Amino acid sequence: MAQNNNFPETRYELINPDPLKTDEYILNMGPQHPSTHGVLRVLLKTDGEIVEAATPYIGYLHRTFEKHAERMTWPQIVPYVDRMDYLASMNNDLGYALAVEKLAGIEVNERASYLRVIVAELNRIASHLVFLGTYGLDIGAFTPFLYAFRERERIIDLFEEISGSRLLYNYIWIGGVAWDAPEGWLQKVADFCDYFEPKIKEYNDLLSFNKIFIDRTANVGVIPADLAINYGLSGPSLRGSGVKFDLRKNDPYCIYDRFDFDVIVGEGAKGTVGDSWDRYFVRVQEMRESVKIVRQALKDIPDGDPKEKVPRNVRVPAGEIYFRSETPRGELGYYIVSNGGKNPVRVKVRAPAFSNLSILPAIAPGLMVADLVAALGSLDIVLGEIDR
Amino acid sequence: MEPLLKFALDLIPGLSQLPHWLFVTLVALVAAAVLFGFASVFSLFAIWLERKVSAHMQDRLGPMEIGGWHGWAQTIADALKLLMKEDIIPKEADRPLFKMAPAIVFAAALASFAVIPWSRSFIPSDMNVGLLYILSVSSLGVIAILMGGWASNNKWSLYGAMRSVSQIISYEIPISLSLITVVLISGTLSMQGIVHGQEGNLLSWNIFRYFPFMFVAFVIYFIASLAEVNRTPFDLPEAESELVAGFHTEYSGMRFAFFFLAEYTNMFIVSAISTVAFLGGWLPPFEFLSFIPGPFWLFGKALFLVFVQMWLRWTLPRLRVDQLMYTSWKVLTPFSFALILIVSFWRVLTL
Amino acid sequence: MEAKDIYQKLKDRFQDAILELNDEVLQPYIKVTADQVDEIAEMLRDDDAFQFDYLMSLSGLDLGENLGVVYHLYSMKLNHKIVLKTEVPKEKPDVKTVCHIWRTADWHEREAYDLLGINFLNHPDLRRILLPEDWEGHPLRKDYQPPKSWHGIPVTLEKEEDEDGAK
Numbered sequence: 001m002a003q004n005n006n007f008p009e010t011r012y013e014l015i016n017p018d019p020l021k022t023d024e025y026i027l028n029m030g031p032q033h034p035s036t037h038g039v040l041r042v043l044l045k046t047d048g049e050i051v052e053a054a055t056p057y058i059g060y061l062h063r064t065f066e067k068h069a070e071r072m073t074w075p076q077i078v079p080y081v082d083r084m085d086y087l088a089s090m091n092n093d094l095g096y097a098l099a100v101e102k103l104a105g106i107e108v109n110e111r112a113s114y115l116r117v118i119v120a121e122l123n124r125i126a127s128h129l130v131f132l133g134t135y136g137l138d139i140g141a142f143t144p145f146l147y148a149f150r151e152r153e154r155i156i157d158l159f160e161e162i163s164g165s166r167l168l169y170n171y172i173w174i175g176g177v178a179w180d181a182p183e184g185w186l187q188k189v190a191d192f193c194d195y196f197e198p199k200i201k202e203y204n205d206l207l208s209f210n211k212i213f214i215d216r217t218a219n220v221g222v223i224p225a226d227l228a229i230n231y232g233l234s235g236p237s238l239r240g241s242g243v244k245f246d247l248r249k250n251d252p253y254c255i256y257d258r259f260d261f262d263v264i265v266g267e268g269a270k271g272t273v274g275d276s277w278d279r280y281f282v283r284v285q286e287m288r289e290s291v292k293i294v295r296q297a298l299k300d301i302p303d304g305d306p307k308e309k310v311p312r313n314v315r316v317p318a319g320e321i322y323f324r325s326e327t328p329r330g331e332l333g334y335y336i337v338s339n340g341g342k343n344p345v346r347v348k349v350r351a352p353a354f355s356n357l358s359i360l361p362a363i364a365p366g367l368m369v370a371d372l373v374a375a376l377g378s379l380d381i382v383l384g385e386i387d388r
Numbered sequence: 389m390e391p392l393l394k395f396a397l398d399l400i401p402g403l404s405q406l407p408h409w410l411f412v413t414l415v416a417l418v419a420a421a422v423l424f425g426f427a428s429v430f431s432l433f434a435i436w437l438e439r440k441v442s443a444h445m446q447d448r449l450g451p452m453e454i455g456g457w458h459g460w461a462q463t464i465a466d467a468l469k470l471l472m473k474e475d476i477i478p479k480e481a482d483r484p485l486f487k488m489a490p491a492i493v494f495a496a497a498l499a500s501f502a503v504i505p506w507s508r509s510f511i512p513s514d515m516n517v518g519l520l521y522i523l524s525v526s527s528l529g530v531i532a533i534l535m536g537g538w539a540s541n542n543k544w545s546l547y548g549a550m551r552s553v554s555q556i557i558s559y560e561i562p563i564s565l566s567l568i569t570v571v572l573i574s575g576t577l578s579m580q581g582i583v584h585g586q587e588g589n590l591l592s593w594n595i596f597r598y599f600p601f602m603f604v605a606f607v608i609y610f611i612a613s614l615a616e617v618n619r620t621p622f623d624l625p626e627a628e629s630e631l632v633a634g635f636h637t638e639y640s641g642m643r644f645a646f647f648f649l650a651e652y653t654n655m656f657i658v659s660a661i662s663t664v665a666f667l668g669g670w671l672p673p674f675e676f677l678s679f680i681p682g683p684f685w686l687f688g689k690a691l692f693l694v695f696v697q698m699w700l701r702w703t704l705p706r707l708r709v710d711q712l713m714y715t716s717w718k719v720l721t722p723f724s725f726a727l728i729l730i731v732s733f734w735r736v737l738t739l
Numbered sequence: 740m741e742a743k744d745i746y747q748k749l750k751d752r753f754q755d756a757i758l759e760l761n762d763e764v765l766q767p768y769i770k771v772t773a774d775q776v777d778e779i780a781e782m783l784r785d786d787d788a789f790q791f792d793y794l795m796s797l798s799g800l801d802l803g804e805n806l807g808v809v810y811h812l813y814s815m816k817l818n819h820k821i822v823l824k825t826e827v828p829k830e831k832p833d834v835k836t837v838c839h840i841w842r843t844a845d846w847h848e849r850e851a852y853d854l855l856g857i858n859f860l861n862h863p864d865l866r867r868i869l870l871p872e873d874w875e876g877h878p879l880r881k882d883y884q885p886p887k888s889w890h891g892i893p894v895t896l897e898k899e900e901d902e903d904g905a906k
Contacts, residue, residue, distance in 0.1 A: 027543055049547075049709060059869040066854070067878055103765065140620060140706030146446035212621055212705045229792050229815060232843030245815060321765055322796060322811045322822070333796045335809065350796035358846040369547070370624070370708045387869055 027369075031060050037134065037376070038383030042360070044369070051372055054364035056357055061387040069347035074100055074314040075174055077347065082168040084349060085385040087130050090116075090123040090159075091327035092385075093172035098253055099323035099334040100174050104316040112176040112306035113255045118189060118297050119162070119171065120254075121290040125196070126155045127328035128283045128290075131380045135280060136207055138377040139216050144207045151199055154192055161185055175310035190298055193291050200288055208284060217280060218271030221363050221375025225274065231362070232355035235330025236286060237379055240266035240279030247326035254325075259296050261289045276378035283328075283380070316340070329353050329380055351385035391509035392419060419512045423501045431652040432463040434694060441698045473641035481638065482539040489536035490639065490646035496528035497653040504660050505580045507670050507682030518579035519571065522661060523564055526616070529654070530556045536647070540638035548637070551624050551709055558716040559615035559622075565724030566609040569602065569731045570594055570665040583669035593668040598734050605727050606666045608720050610693070613658035615716070617651060620701040624709055659693035660686065740788065740819050742767035748788065753779060768822035773808075776825055777835040777861075783812060783821075784840050790814045791821065794841035799851035801880050806832045806857050827857070836862040854879035 029042040039060035045053045065084060069077050081096045082089040094116055101108060108116075129152045133145035156166045162181055163171040171178050207213055223233070228241045238245060246263040248256040264285040266278030318340040324333040330352030337346040356379045364372055396415045397403060403411055436451065440458065443450025455461025477486055503518035505511040515521055530553055537549020571577055573594060574585040586593050595606050615622040639647060663669060667689050670682030707715065746760040746769050756775040761768055771779055783791045791812040800807035810823040827834055836859040838844040848859045849868040856877035859865055866872060876883055885895050 025543065059867075059871070062869040064878065136705065140623070141704065142442070143446050143702050146448065150447055206703075207705075210705065212707055215711055216705060216708055230842045232794055232841065243815070250818070319764055324795065331795070333811070335796055335798050335811070337800065346798070346800055348796065348798040350798075354846060355843050358842070362842075368708065368710070 037381055038386075040357075040381070040383055040386075042372075042376070044364075044372070046369065049368045049370075051364050051367050051369060054361055054372060056360055058357070058383070058386050061383045063388065065388040066347055066349065069344055071343060073342050074316060074344065077344070078173060079168070079170045081349075082170055083384060084351065084388055085327060085329065085332070085353070085382050086167060087382055088123050088127040088328045089167065089169050090119045090172060091325065092332065093169065094120050094254070095323065095325035095327070095332045095334055097172050097174050098325060099321055099336050100314065100316060102323055103319055103321045103336060103338060104174075104314065106175050106311065106314075107309060109176055109304055109306050109309050110302050111180075111304040112309070114297050114301040115177050115181060115306055116172055117254060117256065117259075118294055118301075119159070119169075121293045121297075122155050122158065122189070122192075124290045124328045125287050126152050128287050129155075131283055131328075132203060132207070132280075135377045135380075136213075138373050139213055141207055141210070141213065144203060147199070147202065147206070151196055154195070158185070158188060158192060161188075173310050174314050176308065177306045178310075180306050186298055186301065189294065193295055193298075197288070197291055200284065203284060208281060214270050214277060216370070217276040217374050217378065220271075220276045220371045221367065221378060222272045223274045223359060223363055227359070227362065228274070231359045233330070233359060234352050234355065235326065235328065236264075236282045237279055237330065237356050239264060240282045240378075241274035242266055242268075247324060247331060251324065253323075256293075258300070259293045261292050264289065276374050279378040279380075316344075324350070327352060329382065329385070330356060332385075349385070349388055351388065353379075353381040353383075354386045357381050357386055391514070392512065395509055416512075423512070424498060427498055427501065427653045427656075428649060430656055431649040432467065434652040434655065435463045435466070435648070436460060437695070438698050438701075441695065442702045445699070445702050467645060470641055470645040475643070476638075476640045478541055478638050480541040482541070485535045485539035486638075487643075489532045489539060490643045490650070492532035492535070493529050493650040494646050494653070496525055496532065497650045497657060499525045499528075500657045503579050504657075504686075505583055505664065505669055506686055510683070511580055514578060514580045516576070516578045516581075519567060519577045519582070519661075519665075522579075522657075523560070523567070526654070526657065527556070527560065529650070536639070542638055545637050548624075552618060554709075555615055555618070555622060555624065555712055555716075558713055559612045559720075562608055562612040562716060562720035562724050563616065565721065565728060566605040566612070567661075567665055569605045569724075569727050572728070572731050572735055573597060573602070579664055579669075583664055583671060586668045586671060589675060590668075590673040593666065593671075595666040598731060601727055601730055601734070602666070604723070605731075606662070608724055608727070609662060609666070610696075612716070612720055613662065614697060614700065615712070617654045617658055617697075619655070619697055621704045621706050622712055623701075623706055624712065655694050655697055656690060659690040659697070662693055663689040740817070742769070742821060745769065745789065745821055748786075749779060749782070752782060766820075766822055768809075768824050770824045770826070773825045773827045773834045775835070776808075776810075776823075777837050777840065779823070780810070780837040780840045783823075790816050792816065792841075794837075794843040794847075795820075797837075797844050797847035797851065799855040799857050799879070801855060802826065803881070805829060806855055808834055808851065808857060810837070832857045833860055834858070835860050838862060853877070856880065 025046045025048070027044040027046055029044060031039040031041045041057040041060070043055045043057065044051055063083075065080055068080060072080070078093055078096060081092045085092050100106075129148040133148035136142070136144040159169060160166050162179060162185055163169040223237070223241050225241045225243050228238050228243065233241070234245075242265055244263055244265045247253070249263055264282045266273055266282050268275070268278060269281070270277045316338045318338055320335070320337040322333055322335045324331050326332075331350070332352055333350030335346070335348040335350065336344055339345050360376060360379070363375060367375060392415055393412065403414075406414070436459070439462070440450045451459030451462035453459055454465050477483060500522050502512045503515055503521055505514070533552045533556075534549050537545045537552070540546075570582060574582045576582065576585070590596070595602055663686060670686045672678050672680060672685055742760060742762045746757065749769065750757045753775060756772045756779065758770040758772065761770075783789045791814045793813045793815050795811040795813050798809045800809060805826045805828050807824060807826045811820070812823065813820045825834060834857055836844065836848055838848055838859075846868060848862055849865060851857045852859060852865050853867040853869055854877060867874060870878070871889075874889070875886060878885070888894055
């Protein structure tokens with residue numbers, strides 16, 4: 001069946017607003033704004049409270065990662081990769097390491113794979129907790145933020161023990177991981193899982209099923225499934241629109257095919273399928289699934305030395321690869337081109353939030369300014385990976 | 389005013405030597421100064437209380453350092469800091485309006501203190517239209533908010549001011565309607581008269597009369613009063629995550645402090661009105677407790693309601709502007725109308 | 740579908756526009772000419788056998804003499820992937836846009852233009868996305884020299900850098 005092109009048009013004439021027109025209200029949600037989740041500028045053309053067009057301007061956090069990558073050796077790129085999506089560094093590391101390993105044909109130890117999965121899923125929980133807290137703040141609920149960060153502190157303490165750092169870890173290296181888990185760390189992770197699962201019910205009681213919250217987010221920023229696929233949305237934003245697509249199941253990498261977990265999909269429980277509440281609730285439920293995966297990994301993790309296969313010099317033969325992994329934001333793709341030398345020729349990062357944000361001009365018309373904040377927040381963007 | 393004059397004469401008999409107009413002016417000035425002092429000190433206290441309440445609800449501690457015991461002097465330090473800040477006025481701002489706005493907001497809040505009955509004799513002015521006076525004077529604050537938002541020459545402030553004006557005006561109606569039910573029961577608009585009508589014990593307070601209708605009236609009044617003082621869930625005008633700080637974004641230093649003080653004073657005023665109208669004012673719940681003076685009861689009950697307002701702020705998200713309007717016009721107003729009908733019928737039939 | 744079959748079907752329809760297929764590598768790719776990219780893309784999206792409805796990534800490359808564009812396509816319904824490549828000379832880097840086929844390409848093409856200078860024809864809004872609007876030059880090219888300063892802010896330092904970046 002052929003696709004149709006009946007998608008809403010993006011309004012491009014906003015770039016040169018007519019200075020003589022006085023009935024429109026050009027508003028600048030500037031780079032410094034409490035709820036743009038980073039340095040993002042959105043230029044709004046509104047008619048009173050209703051938004052007619054919204055254009056995002058990015059690039060305020062551009063740190064020329066791709067140019068740097070061409071001058072560094074393969075292992076040196078790992079800390080730089082951390083800093084793109086700084087809320088989910090382990091997942092960034094994982095994607096890069098797996099991409100290079102596939103291109104170079106490097107095998108990874110079993111224990112290293114299990115440790116990778118555990119830290120990646122814990123980081124997914126941490127990132128979703130930040131989303132929950134800040135989304136509550138956007139809607140006006142001040143307290144869930146503190147509760148979410150209380151839980152996140154426990155995860156960050158675990159990460160500090162295993163990698164030495166709280167936010168940007170440089171932990172998953174090409175060929176394995178940087179450090180083995182210290183004494184008792186695995187038990188602490190198990191304790192954390194037991195402590196955390198009842199908290200999800202707390203968040204649901206306080207925020208998810210609160211009538212005011214539902215009124216603010218249901219039916220706001222509805223993204224139909226075909227529009228989402230066409231714009232390249234991925235991750236919870238895509239699953240919120242009813243598309244059952246999770247790279248950990250559809251295109252398994254690392255050892256994810258050994259774990260049993262559900263793919264949460266938005267069902268329009270409180271409004272339309274694909275509204276902000278669906279995207280929010282998908283992430284809350286995903287935290288529960290991540291806990292499931294961590295528990296299974298803890299049960300099966302073998303002994304060994306996860307650093308044994310980390311090569312001293314990484315030799316990558318000529319070739320290219322596009323490798324994608326599922327981060328908390330969606331599909332993170334690494335397109336790596338190598339000519340056999342010490343440095344890559346090209347490292348292109350396909351950031352999930354980059355495409356997630358590009359749908360904003362299509363869903364903004366017709367929303368009120370307060371709804372725009374809710375819709376933007378539900379896309380869960382991180383400017384670090386949009387701008388790279 | 390008479391009870392106050394009598395009270396002053398009893399205290400200092402020498403005052404009867406002064407000419408009458410001087411005597412009255414002096415007493416009035418002293419009363420105004422006392423109330424101004426109370427309003428300011430209460431605001432300082434309320435800000436500290438809010439920080440502690442919010443902290444404990446969010447599983448943290450709040451101010452602990454300044455002053456020693458749980459940081460009680462924190463707000464004093466903040467007030468001193470604000471006094472010493474540079475006074476920035478935006479370049480294109482409308483200077484006279486910009487400067488007047490905080491003063492008018494605070495004046496409107498302060499003027500309402502004139503008819504709050506603290507005890508049998510301490511009420512600055514026992515007007516026989518006390519309730520009407522309070523409702524009118526508290527609406528003056530709306531003009532000042534609009535002035536502040538417009539004069540800041542900032543689109544975001546204007547947004548906040550517009551939202552605030554529409555919100556306050558819409559919610560005036562449920563407030564007035566639910567207070568009319570109280571007037572129907574008490575038969576008088578005078579604040580002192582309303583309190584006298586509730587004499588007895590706990591069960592003769594207006595909130596428990598004609599049960600459950602007056603209770604519903606109390607709930608409607610409470611919700612509408614949250615909107616009057618721009619508190620969450622109705623704090624869209626100062627929505628921190630959207631408008632930075634709404635209509636008082638551009639204010640700094642002491643002017644900002646005035647807005648803040650006025651907000652907390654307003655919170656106390658609406659709680660005090662609620663206490664007087666529904667919860668018995670300065671009357672103790674049981675006769676044997678009447679050795680505790682009246683002001684304590686009024687202050688205690690109003691403080692409890694202020695605490696509930698703070699509790700709600702840190703629990704609930706905020707409503708969007710159109711949902712706010714919907715709540716006022718399509719939910720609260722029809723219910724208040726229905727309540728007036730029911731209470732009138734009940735009263736007439738049992739007279 | 741196998742890459743060979745995709746190549747065959749495309750060749751049947753477009754003949755000379757389809758240049759070559761390389762399926763010896765890890766991820767097989769099909770090279771096409773730059774001026775028919777949009778028609779090929781439309782067929783890839785709409786044809787029942789292909790149904791490539793998801794553009795995973797659109798990257799620009801600096802290949803020395805030429806500039807390249809690489810499209811990674813995926814089909815949600817049929818679960819197969821293909822890589823499409825095209826090359827244009829540096830003097831005249833014109834490639835037809837595909838942003839009316841996959842809206843994903845809108846911002847990805849703006850980024851390729853911004854960093855590499857590839858000109859996408861018929862793009863509705865081709866302007867810089869990551870760098871400031873008045874920046875000069877295309878940084879990701881191998882022969883890029885950064886300017887001395889931009890609006891008074893110094894860009895390059897006085898000191899020379901080491902050979903291959905390993906400081």
